[in-house]
Amino acid sequence: MRNACIPAWETVQAFIVGSTGTMVTTLLKTRSRLAFSRTALRSVSPRLLLAVKAAIAVGLAWVIAPLMPGVINDYPYYAPLGALLVMHSTLAVSAKFGLQILAGMVLGIVLAAGVLFLGPPNVFSISLVVAVAVLVGSIRWLGVPGTEYLPIAALFVLIVGGQDAEDYSIGYLVQMAVGVGVGLGVNLVIAPPLTINSAVQSFSRFRISLAKHLDDVGAALVESWPPEREDWANQTEVLSATAGEVRAAIHKADDSRKGNPRALRHRRNLSADFLDLAALENISFHIRDLTEILAGAVWGKPFPVDLPADLCPPLSEAMNSVAVVLMEWDSGSGDTAAIDDAGVALDALMSRVDDRPGSGADSVAATAAIAITLRRIVAAVRVRVEGPAG
Numbered sequence: 001m002r003n004a005c006i007p008a009w010e011t012v013q014a015f016i017v018g019s020t021g022t023m024v025t026t027l028l029k030t031r032s033r034l035a036f037s038r039t040a041l042r043s044v045s046p047r048l049l050l051a052v053k054a055a056i057a058v059g060l061a062w063v064i065a066p067l068m069p070g071v072i073n074d075y076p077y078y079a080p081l082g083a084l085l086v087m088h089s090t091l092a093v094s095a096k097f098g099l100q101i102l103a104g105m106v107l108g109i110v111l112a113a114g115v116l117f118l119g120p121p122n123v124f125s126i127s128l129v130v131a132v133a134v135l136v137g138s139i140r141w142l143g144v145p146g147t148e149y150l151p152i153a154a155l156f157v158l159i160v161g162g163q164d165a166e167d168y169s170i171g172y173l174v175q176m177a178v179g180v181g182v183g184l185g186v187n188l189v190i191a192p193p194l195t196i197n198s199a200v201q202s203f204s205r206f207r208i209s210l211a212k213h214l215d216d217v218g219a220a221l222v223e224s225w226p227p228e229r230e231d232w233a234n235q236t237e238v239l240s241a242t243a244g245e246v247r248a249a250i251h252k253a254d255d256s257r258k259g260n261p262r263a264l265r266h267r268r269n270l271s272a273d274f275l276d277l278a279a280l281e282n283i284s285f286h287i288r289d290l291t292e293i294l295a296g297a298v299w300g301k302p303f304p305v306d307l308p309a310d311l312c313p314p315l316s317e318a319m320n321s322v323a324v325v326l327m328e329w330d331s332g333s334g335d336t337a338a339i340d341d342a343g344v345a346l347d348a349l350m351s352r353v354d355d356r357p358g359s360g361a362d363s364v365a366a367t368a369a370i371a372i373t374l375r376r377i378v379a380a381v382r383v384r385v386e387g388p389a390g
Contacts, residue, residue: 046193050089057083057186061179068174075171082179083186085145091184091192092258097145098180104146105176108133108153109169116165121158129154192260196268199253202246203273204330206280209242211326213287217294218319221312239284250277279380283326286380290373293366305366314349315367321345322374329381336385342378346371 061083065076086098111133115125133151142150153172161168254270257263296305321342328338349371353364 046089046195046198049190049193050087053186053190054084054087056190057087057179057183060186061182064178064182065175068178071167072171072174075168075175078172078175079179079182082176083183084179086180086183087187089193090195090252090256090258091187091260092255094184094187095259096143098184100141100143100146101149102173102177102180104137104142104148104150105153105173107136107142107146108150108155109157109173111136111150112154112157112161112165113169115154115158121162126155126158129158188259188261192262193256194260194262195249195253195256196270199246199249199273202249203276203280206242206246206284207326207330209239210280210283210287211323211330213239213291214319214323214326217291218316218323220294221316221319239288243281243284246280247277250274276384279384283377283380286373286377290370293370297366307366308364311349311352311364311367314345314352315370318342318345318349318371318374322377325378325381329385334385336382339378339382339385342374346375346378 058080061079062076065079066073068076082098082101085101086094088094088097111129115121115129119125130151133154137147137150139146156172157165157169161172250270250273253273257270293305294307295301296303297307321338321344325338325342328335349367353367353371
């Protein structure tokens with residue numbers, strides 16, 4: 001049987017805690033909107049820059065392609081294609097894709113040459129070379145681009161090259177290489193994208209989301225029971241998705257530094273960011289855990305939980321204090337006052353648990369479990385703010 005969490009004699013205390021939570025919520029919403037606005041502005045600019053660079057690279061490749069000697073200039077249309085295929089958001093990915101595409105093309109041309117050595121192409125030989133190319137494409141170092149272009153190159157040499165397969169192969173490969181070179185050159189010279197700032201904004205957005213979630217859960221504990229708002233119980237999947245986005249952003253930022261001259265002027269210790277990411281993922285797991293416990297107290301799902309009525313206000317206050325810890329961590333001030341305040345709030349919560357007369361283990365187990373989870377969150381933040389002890 002679940003207990004109501006706000007009896008009449010707790011009304012005044014609940015009002016005080018609720019007022020504190022309201023102030024925290026207002027601050028969190030303001031910071032969340034600002035973080036979202038900055039992220040939206042930055043998401044447009046890189047895409048526009050990439051579009052401009054792709055247009056320039058394709059145009060340059062088309063101008064350069066007819067200048068190639070001999071039969072190579074008979075196939076100028078492959079140079080713009082090569083430039084377009086290697087135009088990616090980071091220089092490292094562009095170079096990797098370019099090399100993998102060219103490697104796949106070379107293998108495809110070799111396979112097609114083997115078939116042509118046996119005789120002119122026919123339905124059987126074309127089907128066979130494509131099948132073999134797909135199998136050979138399973139080589140890991142070819143990557144996705146090389147795997148895709150290996151059978152395409154083989155097929156083009158057999159069908160498009162035909163009787164002029166040798167000249168076609170040379171023109172096809174060289175013009176694609178010209179395009180790849182032009183694309184890499186443009187991507188290097190014209191403002192190579194460095195996505196470190198985007199990764200930093202992703203971290204900030206994630207920390208604020210976690211803090212807001214804790215604050216929402218804390219506010220729900222001192223509202224009418226059962227809580228009128230159910231949004232806090234449905235945010236676990238959103239938090240998991242956000243964690244994945246942050247991980248992708250930090251890996252992209254790491255890739256954007258490789259071979260990028262701008263990284264020499266914008267240095268950042270990404271190893272520390274990876275440690276922050278690990279801490280945030282652990283914190284997200286802990287928050288999902290305590291959310292399940294509280295959902296069990298409200299709706300009995302995924303399992304029924306008994307939450308004592310008189311422990312809800314101090315529990316709410318402890319959650320609000322931990323939300324402030326996450327906000328202070330996001331500010332980067334390095335101040336540990338919020339961490340200390342959270343420790344005091346958690347000590348007060350556990351004192352209330354210990355002082356409850358005649359309490360059975362089941363009646364305080366949920367509160368104790370949540371308190372331990374909150375301590376783990378604070379400990380994780382403390383390590384990142386102060387550094388490991390000893």
